[in-house]
Amino acid sequence: MKRRDFIKSSLSVAIAGALSGKAISSAFAAGPIKVGILIPLSGPAGLFGPSSQNCAQMAVDEINASGGILGRQIEPVFADVGGPPADATQAALKLWKGEKAEAFIGMHDSAVRGALTNLFKGQVPYIYTPVYEGGECAAGTYVIGETPDQQLAPVIPWLAKEKGAAKWYLIGNDYNWPRDTNAAAKGYIEASGGEVVGEEYLPFTADNFDSNLAKIKDTGANAVLITLVGGASVGFNRAFASFGLADSAIRLGTLIEENTLAGIGAENSKGLYSSAGYFASIDTPAAKAFAEAYAAKFGADAAALNSLGESCYEGVLLLSALAGKAQSLSASDIDAIAEGTTYEGPRGSATMSNRHVAKDIYLAEADGTAFKVVQTFANVDPGNNCG
Amino acid sequence: MDLVVTYGLNFAYSTATLGLIVLGLAVVFGLLGVMNMAHGEFVMLGAYSALMVQQAGLPFVLAIPLAVVVCGALGWLMEWSVIRHLYRRPFDTFLATWGIAILMRKGVEVTFGREYQSVDQSLPGTVSLLGIDYPAYRLVLMAVIVTMFAALFVWYQRSNTGARIKAMVQNPDLAAAVGINTARLSRATFVTGVAIAGLAGVLLAPLVRVEPYMGLDYLLSSFFILVVGGLGTLEGLVTGSTIIGGADVVISAIFDKTAGYLGVLAISILFLWLRPDGIFSRR
Numbered sequence: 159m160k161r162r163d164f165i166k167s168s169l170s171v172a173i174a175g176a177l178s179g180k181a182i183s184s185a186f187a188a189g190p191i192k193v194g195i196l197i198p199l200s201g202p203a204g205l206f207g208p209s210s211q212n213c214a215q216m217a218v219d220e221i222n223a224s225g226g227i228l229g230r231q232i233e234p235v236f237a238d239v240g241g242p243p244a245d246a247t248q249a250a251l252k253l254w255k256g257e258k259a260e261a262f263i264g265m266h267d268s269a270v271r272g273a274l275t276n277l278f279k280g281q282v283p284y285i286y287t288p289v290y291e292g293g294e295c296a297a298g299t300y301v302i303g304e305t306p307d308q309q310l311a312p313v314i315p316w317l318a319k320e321k322g323a324a325k326w327y328l329i330g331n332d333y334n335w336p337r338d339t340n341a342a343a344k345g346y347i348e349a350s351g352g353e354v355v356g357e358e359y360l361p362f363t364a365d366n367f368d369s370n371l372a373k374i375k376d377t378g379a380n381a382v383l384i385t386l387v388g389g390a391s392v393g394f395n396r397a398f399a400s401f402g403l404a405d406s407a408i409r410l411g412t413l414i415e416e417n418t419l420a421g422i423g424a425e426n427s428k429g430l431y432s433s434a435g436y437f438a439s440i441d442t443p444a445a446k447a448f449a450e451a452y453a454a455k456f457g458a459d460a461a462a463l464n465s466l467g468e469s470c471y472e473g474v475l476l477l478s479a480l481a482g483k484a485q486s487l488s489a490s491d492i493d494a495i496a497e498g499t500t501y502e503g504p505r506g507s508a509t510m511s512n513r514h515v516a517k518d519i520y521l522a523e524a525d526g527t528a529f530k531v532v533q534t535f536a537n538v539d540p541g542n543n544c545g
Numbered sequence: 546m547d548l549v550v551t552y553g554l555n556f557a558y559s560t561a562t563l564g565l566i567v568l569g570l571a572v573v574f575g576l577l578g579v580m581n582m583a584h585g586e587f588v589m590l591g592a593y594s595a596l597m598v599q600q601a602g603l604p605f606v607l608a609i610p611l612a613v614v615v616c617g618a619l620g621w622l623m624e625w626s627v628i629r630h631l632y633r634r635p636f637d638t639f640l641a642t643w644g645i646a647i648l649m650r651k652g653v654e655v656t657f658g659r660e661y662q663s664v665d666q667s668l669p670g671t672v673s674l675l676g677i678d679y680p681a682y683r684l685v686l687m688a689v690i691v692t693m694f695a696a697l698f699v700w701y702q703r704s705n706t707g708a709r710i711k712a713m714v715q716n717p718d719l720a721a722a723v724g725i726n727t728a729r730l731s732r733a734t735f736v737t738g739v740a741i742a743g744l745a746g747v748l749l750a751p752l753v754r755v756e757p758y759m760g761l762d763y764l765l766s767s768f769f770i771l772v773v774g775g776l777g778t779l780e781g782l783v784t785g786s787t788i789i790g791g792a793d794v795v796i797s798a799i800f801d802k803t804a805g806y807l808g809v810l811a812i813s814i815l816f817l818w819l820r821p822d823g824i825f826s827r828r
Contacts, residue, residue: 358801358802359802366793369555370802372548372551389661400680400682401678420662423664
């Protein structure tokens with residue numbers, strides 16, 4: 159092509175563009191919204207990476223099929239935040255400034271959350287999805303996960319009344335989530351007429367629980383609140399049952415999901431209860447439809463559904479609800495309307511309250527290696543997190 | 546009183562299982578000087594052998610031959626391809642076996658998935674002993690371990706192979722000069738060591754969590770025990786297990802679990818510092 163022809167044709171394209179400027183700008187707006195999805199694909203929580211990724215992808219596909227967010231398709235950009243906070247911050251920064259992600263959804267530990275709220279400083283909407291210790295109140299941050307108040311306020315009185323739980327032994331790993339959960343638990347145990355007969359925190363490396371079990375037996379506890387995580391929870395629960403303690407005490411866990419229960423095993427799960435906002439076996443139309451769609455999309459061999467993975471699905475739903483109500487994705491617009499925003503997900507209906515959500519809480523009893531929901535507590539308040 | 550009996554049995558159990566776990570490494574590291582960082586992974590493979598037998602609906606005891614074959618074959622391959630080139634180069638074996646350990650973890654993760662698995666106890670329930678209820682499987686396991694150690698001790702002291710191994714360990718060149726095929730003996734020793742690790746995995750599988758990364762726990766405690774007990778003798782191994790297991794149980798009982806772990810670390814550091822050859826040493 160000659161130079162003159164090139165200029166001519168470029169000009170005509172530019173003129174045509176100028177004439178139909180409106181069409182062009184709307185075409186630009188219809189470019190995809192990049193949403194940074196921060197999940198652990200490595201490290202100790204890497205176990206939850208596949209189910210988290212599947213759930214987030216499923217929510218994105220469903221929302222895209224029904225028109226996307228504000229008429230724009232969602233493009234998820236995943237990053238591994240299974241490592242230390244400094245690495246997670248780098249990964250998030252790359253998505254935010256490099257990939258131009260306009261919102262973030264995170265399923266990771268609290269140390270990473272602290273680093274990320276420092277990084278984002280309320281300039282980009284950030285939804286934190288997993289169960290955690292409560293108390294997050296940073297601008298632009300929205301929390302879906304269960305707080306200790308939600309998991310315990312209705313459950314401890316119920317167990318006291320129905321199962322006679324009166325002498326509680328509290329055992330957890332040694333970090334802030336178990337300590338804050340137990341601090342909340344003490345109030346509810348006292349209010350239910352029970353007492354705390356022991357409290358213990360174990361290092362993450364603990365793999366022998368014999369001395370703890372001897373103490374539990376010696377105190378005559380008839381209920382144990384377990385805030386051990388992952389492998390420690392599996393090891394503890396297996397040893398607990400092998401000593402025959404399952405016959406004399408019930409166990410309540412606030413982070414015993416389907417994978418942990420599979421590791422504990424059918425012969426060790428008698429009298430084991432778990433309190434959470436989601437179980438794969440919730441018997442509601444919404445949860446069943448979700449589980450069926452998950453199985454249909456990812457096949458029978460896919461990573462098993464659990465509360466942490468599913469929370470990523472809820473995270474995308476909340477982002478869509480917030481953006482829809484604000485008619486914008488800007489952090490300040492969303493912050494202005496967030497309070498009271500509601501959405502419907504597999505967990506039931508959820509309403510934003512003080513950056514957290516009031517929602518249904520399920521108490522499930524282990525039946526072999528499956529959970530059976532024995533009681534549903536409707537619309538449980540997340541407690542005071544911005545004090 | 547009940548509490549004392551419980552702690553006593555826990556102490557015996559802890560010592561016995563630590564001894565079982567460390568035995569394979571004591572053979573490989575203690576006799577051959579190969580710092581086998583994949584030791585825990587062979588324990589892990591043993592546990593997965595138990596899982597495979599359970600999933601196939603076969604009796605638990607069949608996991609023992611399966612684990613010995615799986616770990617032995619893999620150990621043979623590992624010795625032939627990597628280890629035999631690295632004898633007397635401890636730091637190189639350290640790096641090479643660490644790489645192999647990663648490969649083994651990832652291999653199991655690809656095959657079985659990252660999730661926790663559960664191996665059933667073939668002897669569930671508790672039995673009444675000295676006034677307390679103690680898990681039946683643990684009691685049987687302790688008896689099996691003690692028998693195994695006694696047999697091994699006698700064999701190592703009395704057999705010709707035991708004498709050849711001792712000769713090879715003390716002076717490989719001289720041993721070769723008097724007609725001992727040290728290359729073959731080293732390989733057999735290595736294969737035996739990792740097969741014992743696999744056996745430990747089978748026996749412990751019903752009691753512990755089973756997942757691809759479980760081996761790391763066993764590696765650390767094994768090295769602590771060898772640091773305290775010293776290399777190359779069974780007496781050292783038993784003493785090391787008793788001190789490490791005992792310190793953990795006693796300190797955890799009096800204070801808490803964190804203190805117990807600190808105690809174990811402190812003892813290991815003190816030994817490395819003041820008695821780097823351990824209590825019993827062939828040197």
